Amino acid sequence: MTKTILEMRGITKTFPGVKALSDVNLDVREGEIHAICGENGAGKSTLMKVLSGVYPSGSYEGQIVYKGEEQHFKSISDSEHKGIVIIHQELALVPLLSIAENIFLGNEQAKGGVIDWDETRDGARKLLKMVGLNEDPDTLITNIGVGKQQLVEIAKALSKQVQLLILDEPTASLSEKDSQALIDLLLEFKTQGITSIIISHKLNEISRVADRVTVIRDGRAIETMDTQDITEDRIITSMVGRSLDDRYPARTPQVGDVVFEVRNWNVYHPQHRERQIIRDVSINLRKGEVVGIAGLMGSGRTEFAMSVFGKSYGQKISGEVFVNGQKIDTSTVDKAIRNGIAYATEDRKTYGLNLIDHIKHNTTIANLIGVSKWGVIDDLAELDAANDYRKKTNIRSSSVYQVVGNLSGGNQQKVVLSKWLYANPDVLILDEPTRGIDVGAKYEIYTIINQLAAQGKAILVISSEMPELLGITDRLYVMNEGRIAGEMPTSEASQEKIMRSIVRAEGKAS
Known part of the structure; x- marks a missing residue:
C-alpha cells in the first residue's frame, strides 16, 4: 500500500x-x-x-x-x-x-x-x-x-x-x-x-x-x-454545492442598431516603429449585443483593444472610432471613458486594480465625478455607490473597506467590473474576463454580462477559451496576425470553424 x-x-x-x-x-x-x-x-x-x-x-x-x-x-x-x-x-x-x-x-x-x-x-x-x-x-x-x-x-x-x-x-x-x-x-x-x-x-x-x-x-x-x-x-x-447542467446562463438577445464601430484600424509596435501589429481592422457592435474576438495567443486581440482604449498600446495609430454614428476622439483614456467606452484589462492585478486600496475607492475611481460635489468627493455618496455595486456583482467580502489585494481572484474580477459599471459606459470591452477564476464565479460573471446586454450595452469579449465564446456571445470575429480572419454568427460557429478561419488566413498571408 x-x-x-x-x-x-x-x-x-x-x-x-x-x-x-x-x-x-x-x-x-x-x-x-x-x-x-x-x-x-x-x-x-x-x-x-x-x-x-x-x-x-x-x-x-x-x-x-x-x-x-x-x-x-x-x-x-x-x-x-x-x-x-x-x-x-x-x-x-x-x-x-x-x-x-x-x-x-x-x-x-x-x-x-x-x-x-x-x-x-x-x-x-x-x-x-x-x-x-x-x-x-x-x-x-x-x-x-x-x-x-x-x-x-x-x-x-x-x-x-x-x-x-x-x-x-x-x-x-x-x-x-x-x-x-x-x-x-x-x-x-x-x-x-x-x-x-x-x-x-x-x-x-x-x-x-x-x-x-x-x-x-x-x-x-x-x-x-x-x-x-x-x-x-x-x-x-x-x-x-449544486449541479451546473448548463455552464452558460440562457439569454434571449435583443439586438438593436450599431452603437460602436472601428474602421481601418492600424497600430505599430510601441518600441519597433516599422513592425505593424494591427492591420486594417474594422469591427462593429450593436446595442444589446455580445460580440466575441477569438484567436490564438499573439493574434493581436489585446493590442487592438488597448490601442482603441485611449491609445494605451502602440504608436503610429490610425483609423476611426464611432459611437452612435458620431466620430469620437479616443486618443487618451480619459477621452475614451468620457465618450462611453470602458476596457476591463486581462491583467487585473497590474492594470485593473489598486491592490493596496479597498473596494470602495477601486469601485469609483473611473467615475469620481459621480461621487463629487464642486470637485470634492462626497464620502457617503462613494460609500453608497460601492455598497450598491458590491451587492449587484455579489462581491464576497467583509465590507467595502476590505483591501482588494486580499480578495480571491473571482472577487477581484467583480471589483473590476463594478468599477466600469459605475462609469456607465455604452461600450464595454472585456479582455479575458474569467481568466484564473473558478466555474462558479465564471457563471456569475456571465450572468452580469447578460444583464448588461439586456440593459442595451454593447459588449466585446476577448477570450482564449473557445467554449466560453461559443457559450456567451451572439457574434464572433476571428483574429490572426493582427487582421480580421473571419466573422460569423455564434449560432453557426464551432471550434473547428474558428480554427479553419485562422488556418485559411495564415495560408493567404504566406
Whole structure:
C-alpha cells in the first residue's frame, strides 16, 4: 500500500472577521499528484500557505504531520529544509536578475563567502535541462516569457531538493502549449518519485493529471475522490454545492442598431516603429449585443483593444472610432471613458486594480465625478455607490473597506467590473474576463454580462477559451496576425470553424 507522506489534521485558520479554514483534513500519498479544487475564496491557497510556513505555526489550529513527524514550520525556509517547496500563482522571480541568479537566490553557490559563478551557471544548466528549458543561464528573467518563467521556478524548487512540490494555479497565465508542457513535466516528476500538490481551475487538466482530487468549499474539505471517480461534473457539483447542467446562463438577445464601430484600424509596435501589429481592422457592435474576438495567443486581440482604449498600446495609430454614428476622439483614456467606452484589462492585478486600496475607492475611481460635489468627493455618496455595486456583482467580502489585494481572484474580477459599471459606459470591452477564476464565479460573471446586454450595452469579449465564446456571445470575429480572419454568427460557429478561419488566413498571408 502506498505510504502517506503528508497529513493535515483539523486545520482551522481565522482572519479578522473571516474563518478561512474550518477543521480541514488532507492526506497526500507519496509519489502521487494530488489536486485541490474549489471556488475562489474557498481556502485552497490558505491551506497551502499553512503547510508551507507562510502562515507560521501558532497562527492556526491543527496538526501537520510530514513523513510521520509533526511539524511546526515558522517560515518558508523551515518547510523548504524538509523538501516542501511552494510555487505561488504570482511568480517570485526578480526580473532584472539572470535565470541562474534566480534559481540559486537564497541558496547561493559560494566558497568562502564568495559566489562561484562557474558552479552557479553549471548547476543552473543541469536544472534547466531537467525541466526541458534550453536557455542561457545568464539570460535576464525579464527577457523570457511567462511559460519559461514558470519552468525557472520549478528548476529553483529542484535546486532545493524538493520532495513535495506545491503549485498554485501553475497554468493560469500560460498558453495551451506551455500548459501542456508543464503537465507533462509533472507526470515526469511523478516517475522520479516527487510528490505534487496542484491547485487549478482547469478541470480538463485535473482530470488528466491527478491521482486524487480533494474539493474544498467555504473553508471545509468536502470530499476526496480517486482517479476512477474523477469527472468534471462531479468536481463542479462538489465545488459549488449544486449541479451546473448548463455552464452558460440562457439569454434571449435583443439586438438593436450599431452603437460602436472601428474602421481601418492600424497600430505599430510601441518600441519597433516599422513592425505593424494591427492591420486594417474594422469591427462593429450593436446595442444589446455580445460580440466575441477569438484567436490564438499573439493574434493581436489585446493590442487592438488597448490601442482603441485611449491609445494605451502602440504608436503610429490610425483609423476611426464611432459611437452612435458620431466620430469620437479616443486618443487618451480619459477621452475614451468620457465618450462611453470602458476596457476591463486581462491583467487585473497590474492594470485593473489598486491592490493596496479597498473596494470602495477601486469601485469609483473611473467615475469620481459621480461621487463629487464642486470637485470634492462626497464620502457617503462613494460609500453608497460601492455598497450598491458590491451587492449587484455579489462581491464576497467583509465590507467595502476590505483591501482588494486580499480578495480571491473571482472577487477581484467583480471589483473590476463594478468599477466600469459605475462609469456607465455604452461600450464595454472585456479582455479575458474569467481568466484564473473558478466555474462558479465564471457563471456569475456571465450572468452580469447578460444583464448588461439586456440593459442595451454593447459588449466585446476577448477570450482564449473557445467554449466560453461559443457559450456567451451572439457574434464572433476571428483574429490572426493582427487582421480580421473571419466573422460569423455564434449560432453557426464551432471550434473547428474558428480554427479553419485562422488556418485559411495564415495560408493567404504566406
